Amino acid sequence: MWCQSCREAYEERDAGTCKECYEEASETEEELKREIDDLKSKVAFLRLASPLDDLASTTDLLLHAVLSPSGSNSATCATPAIPAHRAILISRSPVxxxxxxxxxxxxxxxxxxxxxxxxxxxRSFVHYLYTAEVLLDEHMACELLILAEKYQVKHLKIFCEKFMTSKVNNDNAIGNYAFAHRHSAKQLLEAALSLIIENMATLTEREEYKELVEKDPRLVVEIYEAYLTRQVNTAAKDSTT
Incomplete structure (x- = not known):
């Protein structure tokens, strides 16, 4: 969409684009590129892998399997198993x-x-294996990321990590930092650490910080090392300007 001045310029000289229109067009182009990349990733994930084509007989491969949950929420009563096609499970997860x-x-x-x-x-995990779609909240994203890492469903792990990264704030940054360390979630780790460093003045007052000191003091050391490194880099940059 062009502004009025650009439309007038085009009508008069068949050319001309102002700075605002150019920047808006560039941003739109970047958004479209990201959407296309996401769609390509989803299509690649949903495409069945080669075992179906390589095997002379696929009868056994097409038989159903069932996934049986044994979480704390389902331990007190019989929980129904979730059926799935072996072909789908095999093509989605090397595990x-x-x-x-x-x-x-x-x-x-x-x-x-x-x-x-x-x-x-x-159930949400299996649904994602079939559709590459899932309705996330912060708890679900956390649980599914753990499953995705365990069964090496990389597309799902990336999807959950992006969602969790978008939800990082002052209240959950420390917890997300520890979680990201445990599950090798680099993007989430960097976002949480950046927010922690920006709020170092109130860090020691937080209950999450006190728990982290008791449970994993190594991570506390890493936080302070990152903070000091940033301070040194900032000082060095200021001295050269």
Whole structure:
């Protein structure tokens, strides 16, 4: 969409674009590129992998498997297992592929036990394997990222990490920093650390900080090292200007 001055310039001279229109067009182009990249990633994820084409007989591959949750929320009563096609599980996760294509208990029984997960989270996980879509909140993103890392579903891990990164704030930065360390979530780690450093003055007053000191003092040391490094770099930059 051009502004009035650009439209008039185009009508008069068949040319001309003001700075504001140029910047707006550039931003729109970048947004479209990101959307296209996301769609390409989703299509690549949903495309069935080569085992279906390579095997002479795919009868066994197409048999159903079931994923059985055994989280704390489902321990007190019988929880229904979640059915899934072996072909989908094999094509989406190298861990499931190893379980179902080799002489393992899961391959013989068709039952894959998923520990420390609720039925609702596991159902969302399986739904994502089929559709590359899931409705996230902060808790669901956290739980699904853990599952995605465990079963090497990289597309889902990236998706959850982006969502969690967008939700980082002063109240959850310390918790997200510790979580990102445990699960090798670099983007989330950097976002949380940046926010922590910006609010170092109130860091020691937070309960999350006190818990981190007790549970993992190594991370506290890393936070202060990053803070001091930034201070030194800032000082060096100021001295050269």
């Amino acid at each position: 499931f592929k190893a379980m179902l294509e080799n002489e393992m208990e899961e391959s013989r029984s068709g039952i894959i036990k998923i520990h420390d997960v609720s039925y609702y989270v596991l």
